[in-house]
Amino acid sequence: NAGVTQTPKFQVLKTGQSMTLQCAQDMNHEYMSWYRQDPGMGLRLIHYSVGAGITDQGEVPNGYNVSRSTTEDFPLRLLSAAPSQTSVYFCASSYSWTNANTGELFFGEGSRLTVL
């Protein structure tokens, strides 16, 4: 019963470095998303995907790239890290996401990223 698995849990980067946050789910969920959580800001949507091969931008997409080559995996890439990207990142998935389906979001445990 793994659910949503995120790696790494902690990462320290220097400004300008690149990295990928991994997210995998084993529930055959169509919908996957990435959020960042900052104090006093709640969770803000970065990118999301409604199925393999389909991705779209959320509220705060700048500086991040995603791809969805399989149903299970949804990696988040930081091409050139900046201190403003210091945050806790959460991956979440849901069976589907439509107006008719108020699907529950299942979250991973989070990845804490610090950019120096």
Added chain:
Amino acid sequence: TQLLEQSPQFLSIQEGENLTVYCNSSSVFSSLQWYRQEPGEGPVLLVTVVTGGEVKKLKRLTFQFGDARKDSSLHITAAQPGDTGLYLCAGQIGANNLFFGTGTRLTVIP
């Protein structure tokens, strides 16, 4: 500017007290969810409300969706230390977007 504003931002109460947390917006939501998050973990869904005026109860927690579907409240009766955590409301607009509130961090003191 946050789409969903929660109040209060922080709340510290004694065990056994009652409390209400509010989630407000100027937007109309097709549904609204409440999540609880504990340190080092991701949020976990508590409830989903979809109909204006809807009230749902989960043991000592009572959730209400506003008549106009722009706001919601969470009332906890006789709070317990196990209720400590970050409470997040999240509203759905359109087919694919869920917007989260700013959160209320609750501490229940034994």
